[in-house]
Amino acid sequence: MIEIKELTKRFGNxxxxxxxxxxxxxxxxxSFIGPNGAGKSTxxxxxxRLLDADTGEVLLDxxxxxxxxxxxxxxxxSILKQSNYLNVRLTVRELISFGRYPYSKGRLTDEDxxxxxxxxxxxxxxxxxxxxxxxxxxGQKQRAFIAxxxxxxxxxILLDEPLNNLDMKHSVQIMKILRKLVDELGKxxxxxxxxxxxxxxxxDYIVALKNGSVVKSGxxxxxxxxxxxxxxxxxxxxxxxxxxxxxxxxxxxH
Amino acid sequence: MRxxxxxIVAIILSIVSLFIGAIDIKPSDLLDWESQEMQxxxxxxxxxxxxxxxxxxxxxxxxxIMQSLSRNKFVSPTTAGTLDAAKLGILIxxxxxxxxxxxxxxxxxxxxxxxxxLLFMQILDRIKFKDVIFVPLIGIMYGNILSSITxxxxxxxxxxxxxxxxxxxxxxxxxxxxxxxxxxxxxxIILAYIxxxxxTVAGMGEDFAKNLGLSYKLVLxxxxxxxxxxxxxxxxxxxxxPFLGLIVPNIVSLYLGDNLRKTIPHTxxxxxxxxxxxxxxxxxxxxPYEIPVNVTVAVIGSAIFLxxxxxxxxxxx
Numbered sequence: 001m002i003e004i005k006e007l008t009k010r011f012g013n014x015x016x017x018x019x020x021x022x023x024x025x026x027x028x029x030x031s032f033i034g035p036n037g038a039g040k041s042t043x044x045x046x047x048x049r050l051l052d053a054d055t056g057e058v059l060l061d062x063x064x065x066x067x068x069x070x071x072x073x074x075x076x077x078s079i080l081k082q083s084n085y086l087n088v089r090l091t092v093r094e095l096i097s098f099g100r101y102p103y104s105k106g107r108l109t110d111e112d113x114x115x116x117x118x119x120x121x122x123x124x125x126x127x128x129x130x131x132x133x134x135x136x137x138x139g140q141k142q143r144a145f146i147a148x149x150x151x152x153x154x155x156x157i158l159l160d161e162p163l164n165n166l167d168m169k170h171s172v173q174i175m176k177i178l179r180k181l182v183d184e185l186g187k188x189x190x191x192x193x194x195x196x197x198x199x200x201x202x203x204d205y206i207v208a209l210k211n212g213s214v215v216k217s218g219x220x221x222x223x224x225x226x227x228x229x230x231x232x233x234x235x236x237x238x239x240x241x242x243x244x245x246x247x248x249x250x251x252x253x254h
Numbered sequence: 255m256r257x258x259x260x261x262i263v264a265i266i267l268s269i270v271s272l273f274i275g276a277i278d279i280k281p282s283d284l285l286d287w288e289s290q291e292m293q294x295x296x297x298x299x300x301x302x303x304x305x306x307x308x309x310x311x312x313x314x315x316x317x318x319i320m321q322s323l324s325r326n327k328f329v330s331p332t333t334a335g336t337l338d339a340a341k342l343g344i345l346i347x348x349x350x351x352x353x354x355x356x357x358x359x360x361x362x363x364x365x366x367x368x369x370x371x372l373l374f375m376q377i378l379d380r381i382k383f384k385d386v387i388f389v390p391l392i393g394i395m396y397g398n399i400l401s402s403i404t405x406x407x408x409x410x411x412x413x414x415x416x417x418x419x420x421x422x423x424x425x426x427x428x429x430x431x432x433x434x435x436x437x438x439x440x441x442x443i444i445l446a447y448i449x450x451x452x453x454t455v456a457g458m459g460e461d462f463a464k465n466l467g468l469s470y471k472l473v474l475x476x477x478x479x480x481x482x483x484x485x486x487x488x489x490x491x492x493x494x495x496p497f498l499g500l501i502v503p504n505i506v507s508l509y510l511g512d513n514l515r516k517t518i519p520h521t522x523x524x525x526x527x528x529x530x531x532x533x534x535x536x537x538x539x540x541x542p543y544e545i546p547v548n549v550t551v552a553v554i555g556s557a558i559f560l561x562x563x564x565x566x567x568x569x570x571x
Contacts, residue, residue: 050461074467081461087325088458089511098455101466106451106515132511152466 001026002047002077002156002188007056009042016042018212019056026155028204029182029189033196033223035233038209040192041081041160047190048079048158060156074102078149079158086133092144093129096120099151115151123147123177139170146177157181159191163198171195175202196237200224201245208232224248255509260523267530271306272299274534276542297430305428306533307526308436309492312484314525315446315518317499318506319477320371322457322514324378327507328390330499331485335397339370340482340489341417342404349411360435363490368482370400375478423493423548425533433491442483443522445476450514453477457512495529495548497555502528504562528554 002024009017017039024030024047032040045051047058049065058065060076068076078099090098096119100112108116120129123143133141142162149157159178163171179202181187193199199206199220206223208216215232216223223229224246229237237250272295273279279299283291317330324334331337343366347359374396378389408417446453452473456463463470488495502525506517529547532554536545 048465050464070464070469071467074465079461079465086458086462087327088454089507090454090513091511094511094513098451098458098466101451101455101468106455 001059001061002190003059003062004043004047005057005059007043007046007053007058009039009046009051009054015212017046017053020209020212020214021056022207022214022217024156024188024190025205026188027182027186029178029191029202030205030207031199031203031220032190032192032207032209033194033199033232034209034215037211039212040209043209044079044158044160044190044192045081048077049073050079050081071102074152074154076154077156077158078152078154079160080145080149080162081160082164089132089134091130091132092125092136092147093120095133095144096125096129096148096151099148099153102152115153119147119151122150138165139167139173142166142170142174143177146174150181154187156188156190159189161192161194163193163195171198178202196224196229196248196250200248221246255520257519257523260520260527264523264526264530267527267534268303268307271303271530271534274537275299298428301430301433302425302428302533305425305433305436305492306529308439309488309495310498310526310529311443311522312436312439312525313488313495313498314502314521314528315443316481316484318503318514318517318521319446319453319481320499321503321507322453322512323474323477324375324389325457325459326378326384326386326389327504328386328500329393330390330503331481332494332496333390333397333500334371334374334393335400336367336371336374336481336485337489337494338397338400338404340364340367340486341494342366342370342400343486344490345404345408345411345413345417348413348416349407356435360486360490364482364486367485367489368479371478371482375474419493422546423495423551424544424546425492426544426546428491435487435491439484439487442480446480447515447518449473449476449480450518454512454514457514493548496552497559498525498529498551501555501558501562505558 004020004022007017007020008015020043032043034040042051046053060068065073093116096116097108100108100115104112120126123146125144125147128136128140133144136144162174166174175198178189178191182189203220205218206220207214208223210232216228224239226237226239229235229248235250235253237248237253240247240249277294279291279295283289284295286292313331320329320331320334321327340363343363344359347362348354351358374393377392404417408414452468455466455468456470456473460470503521506520506524510517510520532550533547536547536550539545
């Protein structure tokens with residue numbers, strides 16, 4: 001389990017993440033939501049060790065993430081930041097193979113190749129595995145990156161706004177895949193999302209942040225209701241039930 | 255393009271290179287160990303070929319490493335101030351010690367090349383606008399600043415003639431006893447190959463590298479040290495060869511991608527082929543005289559560079 005304890009990060013004098021404590025439930029999707037500048041991405045970066053916290057700690061299996069060895073940590077937790085602008089010319093298969101780097105340092109064993117094949121199958125990338133990344137569309141690229149993370153075979157998968165720049169079809173595709181990762185492979189997915197309705201439909205838990213602090217956190221249904229949403233976004237957002245999904249109709253709210 | 259084809263071309267060009275020059279040497283002359291031709295062959299032709307091979311492979315790989323680590327296709331030892339810093343180092347060593355030894359020059363040049371490149375990477379870290387063209391432009395300006403400092407002190411110390419000779423990349427003066435420093439770049443090239451996967455991962459960015467458990471800073475510094483070693487040995491023996499570290503890795507990247515484990519062998523051999531072609535051309539155009547290799551490289555290289563710029567702008571992003 002990942003436990004976040006009293007985590008604070010300041011840029012200059014301004015606290016971007018302020019005394020945040022939250023537990024990430026295993027084998028579930030947890031979404032970080034909130035307005036711009038709420039500290040969602042900063043929080044995710046600290047959980048994944050990309051940023052150091054000023055005070056507080058993040059525990060993975062009850063030991064501080066800072067104390068983990070880099071390669072051991074990389075076998076447990078993976079993070080994918082917004083990476084659509086990556087300009088390295090690798091083939092899809094090469095990229096996915098680098099997901100095995102923590103295990104094999106680039107010299108793939110037969111076992112590594114199996115993981116790579118499985119990840120390619122899982123993300124349905126078989127017919128484009130020898131294409132260069134810069135020949136792919138945004139959605140295909142994002143699938144390739146997620147395949148890399150699947151090959152990395154970590155219990156925890158952290159994603160920073162993976163739906164950025166994707167159209168509706170590809171966004172739905174990606175979210176369904178993440179759902180499958182949790183339901184079929186027992187992964188724990190933590191994701192920063194901008195679209196409240198994707199968070200509502202696909203996640204099990206929601207952590208709502210505002211000005212660097214947690215406003216609300218809990219099971220999705222406890223958060224997706226007009227009262228809680230008003231507190232998070234300062235907006236009156238009606239919530240409608242549609243085929244068992246709660247949809248926030250925020251477009252003409254005031 | 256297959257690696258073995260490139261290697262065959264390189265071998266053919268090497269043989270051509272061995273038998274071109276003011277004095278005509280036939281393969282049959284080499285049967286007699288005592289002949290004058292054999293002496294010329296051993297003292298001049300063979301060292302020259304070895305120097306071309308090491309400089310060509312070395313500079314191309316140095317460029318490839320820099321492009322990967324800076325994540326910019328147009329950064330190379332000549333567009334990031336590395337060679338200018340190395341020259342400044344040599345000059346400082348000459349001003350500092352009255353009877354400067356070769357070793358002192360090597361050490362100063364290496365330290366300056368390393369610090370100069372590190373400084374450029376720091377500048378790169380700080381600028382927000384990381385355009386493919388803008389970054390090397392900054393590098394060239396930065397190199398020119400270093401270069402003008404060098405010129406100023408050289409002028410003060412009456413050493414202008416000296417620095418001009420390092421400016422001019424040329425194999426004309428390479429003879430046995432004057433190029434052996436280049437052998438130091440062999441272990442650097444081998445290390446670059448061993449580190450290939452790490453450089454590729456680092457080339458995907460710090461966050462990406464950390465996600466895969468790579469110690470980013472360590473890999474970055476190792477890469478820059480290797481670049482500084484190669485650049486120093488080349489500047490001190492051959493001089494400055496422009497464009498080589500820029501265009502060769504870019505051509506290979508176009509057909510093979512950016513996976514360094516795959517591209518390093520191609521880059522090395524293509525660098526050798528390119529430099530051999532330029533040197534052979536320089537030797538036959540005004541036969542029996544010679545045009546220094548940096549001139550032929552600049553002419554051919556700038557043409558190729560322009561082509562890469564025009565058709566490659568989309569890919570370089």
